Amino acid sequence: MTTKTDHRTSPTPGAAQAHILVVDDDAQIRQLAAKFLREHGHRVSMARDGREMREILAATTIDLVILDIMLPGGNGLDLCREIRSTSLLPVIMLTALGADTDRIVGLEIGADDYLVKPFNPRELLARINAVLRRVRGSAGAPQSAGYRLRFEGWSLDTRRRELTNPEGAIVDLSTGEYEMLLTFLDYPQRALSRDILMDSAKHRVATGFDRAIDIQVSRLRKKLDASEDGQAMIKTIRGIGYMFVPAVTRA
Incomplete structure (x- = not known):
């Protein structure tokens, strides 16, 4: 390997x-x-x-x-x-x-x-x-408390930019996937429009290319899979966009 x-x-x-x-x-x-x-x-x-x-x-x-x-x-x-x-x-x-x-x-x-x-x-x-x-971006920022976000046994370390699954293995994320996941974790259990998600991906210039957002969501879903009860972590909200379903804690 x-x-x-x-x-x-x-x-x-x-x-x-x-x-x-x-x-x-x-x-x-x-x-x-x-x-x-x-x-x-x-x-x-x-x-x-x-x-x-x-x-x-x-x-x-x-x-x-x-x-x-x-x-x-x-x-x-x-x-x-x-x-x-x-x-x-x-x-x-x-x-x-x-x-x-x-x-x-x-x-x-x-x-x-x-x-x-x-x-x-x-x-x-x-x-x-x-x-x-x-x-x-996180390299020169003050390392204040609350840099680790936890949900459904997963953990996102925003200082190291590392996502760890419940088994303790690091899951690779592209820049776009990381920024989208961070946006979802900042606003859990809230419906977010594609425009909001596009704006959050500051490394992209807005093009109205909504398909790009759908692709990023699809890729995140594959990497996060589903929670133990079978419910997808990222839910599609028809006519609006997407919602991150699990509760999120910061440590």
Whole structure:
């Protein structure tokens, strides 16, 4: 079994010093993205395909990957799945205009965000910084009481960003899944609309893409399964959105 390594806990102290890997076979896109990101304080490495991506990931610490879906010799979705199988490294997918299926699949396999090509470099920068803030947000925050949330034998440690099941095993969550679960735990037993859930996922720019919220909920349900009495923890509220059913305590 391959052991997962948590690139999210890189010692990089802030988004301004992040090391970003841009994976795209279009040299112009690579160069323009790299130039813009470097001008705004990021370190940037570039790869043309999956082979170069793997070489860079093996040789250096990367904080976030920007991954194009259409790549020679390997689909970006397959590469994202490969990254997610061994790492919690944040991934932002680049998708073609109107490729809703690619965006859905990307979210399902664990991508943290997506951006449609052609894109505005400032939007790319905003999404990168937002993902990094959400990933590292708790690192510089005061460690006050109440950082551990408990429900139905489960525990979410918001300092370590770790979800532990009733058997004591850690359950991996993507950035989007973590933020959605945290929102549910902050407002248990209350109906939350898709708009509220979208707003809570601050690493995403609102697009009206409600399907993304439904996908995240579906993924969370699979990871949480059902409580012992068979009742789903996340209940669909027709015409409104979703509700987290269990009571939540903070310790």
